[in-house]
Structures are given as C-alpha cells and as structure tokens.
Amino acid sequence: MTSVLTNPDMLSVLDRPNSYIGKTVPRPNLDRLLQGRGLYVSDLEMPRMVHVAFVRSPHAHAKIGKIDASAAKRQPGVIAVVTGPELAAVITPWVGVLSHLKGLKSAPQHALAIDRVCWQGEAVSVVVATSRAAAEDAVERIFVEYNELEAVTDMRTALDPATPVIHASLGDNLAFERNNVAGDVDRAFAESDEVIEADFVFGRHTGVTLEPRAVVADWNAAEARLTIYQGTQAPHMVQNIAALHLGLRESQVRVVCKDVGGSFGIKVHIYADEMATYALSKLLRRPVKFVADRVESFNTDIRARDHRCKGKIGVKRDGTIIDGDRTLFDVSENERDRGQPGRQSCRRALYDRELPRSRPRGLSEQERHLPIPCGRASDCVLGDRRFGRFSSDEDRDGSRRDSPPQSDR
Amino acid sequence: MTDLLQLSLVVNGEPVDAHVQPRLNLADFLREHMKLTGTHIGCEHGVCGACTVRVNGDIVRACLMLAVQTQNASVETIEGLSDSGEIADLQLAFRDRNVLQCGFCTPGMLMAAQDLLRQSPAPDREQIREHLSGNYCRCTGYHAIVDAIEATARARGERRP
Numbered sequence: 001m002t003s004v005l006t007n008p009d010m011l012s013v014l015d016r017p018n019s020y021i022g023k024t025v026p027r028p029n030l031d032r033l034l035q036g037r038g039l040y041v042s043d044l045e046m047p048r049m050v051h052v053a054f055v056r057s058p059h060a061h062a063k064i065g066k067i068d069a070s071a072a073k074r075q076p077g078v079i080a081v082v083t084g085p086e087l088a089a090v091i092t093p094w095v096g097v098l099s100h101l102k103g104l105k106s107a108p109q110h111a112l113a114i115d116r117v118c119w120q121g122e123a124v125s126v127v128v129a130t131s132r133a134a135a136e137d138a139v140e141r142i143f144v145e146y147n148e149l150e151a152v153t154d155m156r157t158a159l160d161p162a163t164p165v166i167h168a169s170l171g172d173n174l175a176f177e178r179n180n181v182a183g184d185v186d187r188a189f190a191e192s193d194e195v196i197e198a199d200f201v202f203g204r205h206t207g208v209t210l211e212p213r214a215v216v217a218d219w220n221a222a223e224a225r226l227t228i229y230q231g232t233q234a235p236h237m238v239q240n241i242a243a244l245h246l247g248l249r250e251s252q253v254r255v256v257c258k259d260v261g262g263s264f265g266i267k268v269h270i271y272a273d274e275m276a277t278y279a280l281s282k283l284l285r286r287p288v289k290f291v292a293d294r295v296e297s298f299n300t301d302i303r304a305r306d307h308r309c310k311g312k313i314g315v316k317r318d319g320t321i322i323d324g325d326r327t328l329f330d331v332s333e334n335e336r337d338r339g340q341p342g343r344q345s346c347r348r349a350l351y352d353r354e355l356p357r358s359r360p361r362g363l364s365e366q367e368r369h370l371p372i373p374c375g376r377a378s379d380c381v382l383g384d385r386r387f388g389r390f391s392s393d394e395d396r397d398g399s400r401r402d403s404p405p406q407s408d409r
Numbered sequence: 410m411t412d413l414l415q416l417s418l419v420v421n422g423e424p425v426d427a428h429v430q431p432r433l434n435l436a437d438f439l440r441e442h443m444k445l446t447g448t449h450i451g452c453e454h455g456v457c458g459a460c461t462v463r464v465n466g467d468i469v470r471a472c473l474m475l476a477v478q479t480q481n482a483s484v485e486t487i488e489g490l491s492d493s494g495e496i497a498d499l500q501l502a503f504r505d506r507n508v509l510q511c512g513f514c515t516p517g518m519l520m521a522a523q524d525l526l527r528q529s530p531a532p533d534r535e536q537i538r539e540h541l542s543g544n545y546c547r548c549t550g551y552h553a554i555v556d557a558i559e560a561t562a563r564a565r566g567e568r569r570p
C-alpha cells in the first residue's frame with residue numbers, strides 16, 4: 001500500500017518511516033511457523049521428562065471402589081501410578097467460583113477424583129511412564145471398581161424435588177440464578193393481543209483446537225521453583241492458581257507460553273488433568289508432560305451452549321412486540337465460568353431497546369457431565385431477541401459490562 | 410510387538426539408521442526420533458492433515474503410516490522443503506497474506522499445496538480447495554490460503570519460459 005502526501009512539509013509522527021499506519025505488517029513469528037520451526041508445548045522435550053496418561057471414568061456418576069494397579073506397575077517404562085488421595089498430598093482441592101458472579105455455588109474439585117467421579121471422563125488415576133505409548137499401555141492394565149450412582153442429565157428437571165442432589169453440601173442442584181425485571185411485565189402481557197410461547201434448544205459445541213491441550217511442568221526441587229510450559233490463553237491465571245494450590249508463592253511459579261496451536265476459548269481455563277500434571281512434577285521431582293489426544297479433547301475440553309430456553313412474547317396486532325419473558329437453562333459442573341451464559345444473556349436482554357419490558361431469567365444447574373463454561377460468544381445466543389442470531393460480544397451501551405471480556409482466539 | 414526392528418531410510422536427503430518398534434507411526438518417528446517437530450499431530454487418525462509429509466514423492470499422512478513401512482524410502486518434511494528452498498516462494502506468499510494464525514496446520518498446508526503445484530501448474534480455486542480438503546485449518550477460514558497458492562501458481566507460470 002502506498003500513500004500520497006499532499007503536503008510533505010506537514011509530516012506528523014504517524015508519517016515517520018517506520019510507522020505501521022497504512023502498511024501491512026507481517027507478524028514476527030510467521031517465518032518460524034512457516035518453516036515448521038515453531039515451538040508448541042507438544043514439541044517440547046526436557047532431560048528426565050516423563051509422560052502421563054490418565055485413567056478416565058466411563059461413568060457420569062459413580063463411587064470409586066478398589067483401584068488395582070499392580071499389573072500396570074509391572075509394565076515396561078512405568079515410573080509411577082498415582083491415585084487421587086496420593087496426589088492430594090501435594091495439591092489442595094479448589095472451588096470454581098468467580099467473585100463477580102455472586103451466589104455461584106460450586107463443590108470442591110480434586111486434581112484426580114477421590115471416592116467419587118462426577119462426570120464421564122473425569123480422571124481417577126494416572127500413569128507416569130517414559131513415553132506416552134508406555135503410559136497408555138499401562139492404563140489398559142489398571143482395573144477400577146465403580147459403583148454407579150444415578151446421573152442427572154436433564155437440566156429441565158434438575159431442580160425437581162425427585163431429582164437427586166449431586167453435591168449434598170450445596171443443598172440443591174442450582175448453581176446460579178439471575179433474575180432481571182424491566183417494567184411491568186404482567187401488565188404488558190395482559191395488554192397484548194396475542195401471547196406466544198416457544199422452546200428453543202441450542203446444540204452443544206466445543207472449540208476443537210488443532211493442537212490439543214498440552215502442558216509440561218518442571219519442578220526444580222533444588223531451587224524450589226516450578227516452571228510450567230503451557231499452551232494457554234491465561235498464563236497469569238495459571239501462575240496464580242498453581243501457586244495457590246501447590247502451596248507455593250507466585251514468585252516460585254513461572255509460566256511460559258510459546259506457540260499455541262489454537263485456543264478458541266478452551267484454553268482460557270485450567271483443567272484438573274493440568275493441575276494433576278503440575279502436582280506430579282512436584283511429587284516426582286522431574287519434568288512431566290501431558291498432551292491430550294484427540295479422543296481426550298472431545299471428552300474433556302470444555303463445551304459451550306447446550307442451552308434450553310423458554311421464550312414468551314406478547315404482541316400487538318400491528319406487529320409490535322411489547323413484552324418478553326425468557327428463561328435460559330444452562331448446564332454445567334464445577335467450572336467457575338459457568339454462570340456466565342445465564343447472567344450475560346439475562347443482562348443483554350435488558351439492553352434490548354426494542355423490548356423495554358422484559359423479565360429474563362438465567363439458571364445454571366449442576367449436572368453430571370464435564371464443565372460447561374463460556375466458549376466463544378456464548379453469552380450472545382439468547383441475548384438477542386431475534387433468537388439464534390449471533391451478535392458481537394459487546395454490550396449495547398458499552399459501559400455496563402461488569403466482567404472482564406473473555407479472551408478469545 | 411515391542412521388539413525393535415532395524416530401519417534404514419533417507420530423511421530430508423540424509424541417510425538414517427534406527428531401531429524402532431513396529432507399531433511406531435511415521436509422525437512419532439519423525440518427531441521423537443528425528444526431532445523434526447514441524448510435522449504436527451492433530452488428530453492421529455488421518456483426518457486433519459497436520460502431519461502431511463512426502464514419501465518417495467507422494468504426500469502421505471504420517472500418522473497413518475508405520476515408520477517401518479518407510480524402509481529404504483525417501484521421506485521429506487517441512488524442514489527439508491524449507492531448507493532446500495523448494496517452497497520459498499510459497500512460504501513468502503503465505504507470509505505476505507498472513508495466511509496463518511496459530512500456524513499448527515501450516516506445515517501440512519504447505520506440503521499439500523506444493524504437491525498440487527507440482528501436479529498441476531495452473532490450478533483454479535476449485536482445484537486448490539479440493540486438494541486442500543484433507544487439511545484442516547481451525548483459525549483462518551481458508552480464503553487467504555487459497556489466495557496465496559493461486560498467486561504462487563501464477564508467479565511460477567510467469568517465470569516459466
């Protein structure tokens with residue numbers, strides 16, 4: 001691109017020779033990525049590095065009985081087989097809530113399940129071996145007794161009295177609720193010529209990054225420092241959370257994020273298997289690598305949507321919509337972002353200037369499957385009165401956003 | 410199954426001798442034994458194309474081929490094609506159009522694109538898309554990739570006598 005200066009004597013600071021304005025600026029990392037010389041976490045190797053593979057629950061909800069790892073421990077290349085209670089010696093459980101989502105409830109989670117699994121794919125044990133292949137061989141020789149418990153899989157009945165409460169300590173299955181009311185909704189319905197109700201179902205989806213989640217954790221016992229190499233969108237959060245639950249100061253934890261093979265929102269979270277990898281490095285005092293395979297990605301990466309929505313509008317004969325009443329059901333388990341879809345959809349509905357009277361309600365419920373927090377633009381699905389139309393992730397008045405935007409790539 | 414087999418092949422022009430398990434796939438061999446990590450593993454079942462390499466002149470999915478099947482073969486990876494200069498113009502076209510975001514698919518894209526241009530010097534956009542249909546890019550939406558390949562084909566055509 002070239003530009004013609006009308007008056008060369010009137011150059012501004014933006015016209016200096018190295019200005020980016022009006023120019024195509026190639027990214028500095030392109031050459032190494034184009035030559036296959038990037039450094040993704042899955043490429044990383046370190047001296048004495050070992051690999052992990054997880055034993056994952058085939059059940060959505062079950063008591064864990066005996067774990068027999070005796071055959072696995074005799075497999076070639078196996079260095080350790082670790083279960084939840086053993087790993088709990090170096091890492092504390094966490095509760096997935098956010099301070100700006102007041103009232104969000106969550107039960108403690110462990111890096112590896114202890115006593116009970118709460119979603120299909122939750123890790124109950126881990127093999128550490130000299131290669132991922134050797135670790136996978138050993139995983140096949142670990143026998144876990146499960147006593148299946150009732151799974152709660154329908155968010156629309158999750159709050160019924162007959163539905164079992166998943167986390168007794170929380171009292172019920174309601175994780176988060178937000179009700180917003182604008183104007184006299186009941187009166188508006190009464191004044192409507194017609195009231196229309198409909199149910200909407202939004203399919204579940206996930207990010208599907210071409211490089212799966214990957215982490216190398218390197219605990220240096222002599223320096224008492226943990227270096228975490230991770231393909232993550234949130235390195236500062238990783239530093240904070242890892243330090244907090246491994247009993248370290250933040251200054252003892254360094255997070256290195258080099259090339260990342262796609263994120264799309266799934267890598268803005270910290271997963272239990274990643275926490276387990278940090279903890280294993282501390283336990284075994286050596287670098288530990290976890291790279292999810294594609295099946296693990298589909299089974300354990302966060303998902304988004306899967307909303308059930310009830311909508312109700314009052315209309316006049318001339319076509320004007322005078323009122324809206326919406327309930328968004330949103331499922332999730334153990335993820336601190338999970339109140340977001342309900343909350344943001346509710347809030348966004350109030351900003352609809354064409355719909356001054358509305359009563360959106362967002363519910364997030366505990367259910368038996370993997371964490372469902374925000375994926376890309378998840379809060380937009382129901383916020384727009386033209387259901388199903390995706391809008392940009394901007395609040396309409398631009399000033400009332402009360403949470404930091406989800407970083408998204 | 411875990412007994413090691415002797416393997417001799419040529420990788421990026423260099424003779425290589427190795428002992429490998431029969432179950433080891435070519436992608437893992439290149440990455441773990443040869444440390445050629447430009448060959449990426451995205452799906453491990455032949456769908457995503459990130460592990461595309463050249464074996465005896467044909468592009469293959471390195472995750473669907475066993476290393477022992479390359480006995481006496483010539484294997485070329487993204488590192489080899491980069492160092493020989495064979496795809497320098499294609500890489501420049503990718504760079505100029507910012508064809509990549511995360512770059513994880515890019516080595517496989519380049520291998521597939523160069524394969525097309527060797528077979529068909531002046532492909533139309535439909536043919537380009539068809540030839541790349543086995544390579545997933547999750548970031549870009551493909552449009553700029555097709556542009557870059559089309560531009561490279563045109564430039565090579567103009568250079569040809």
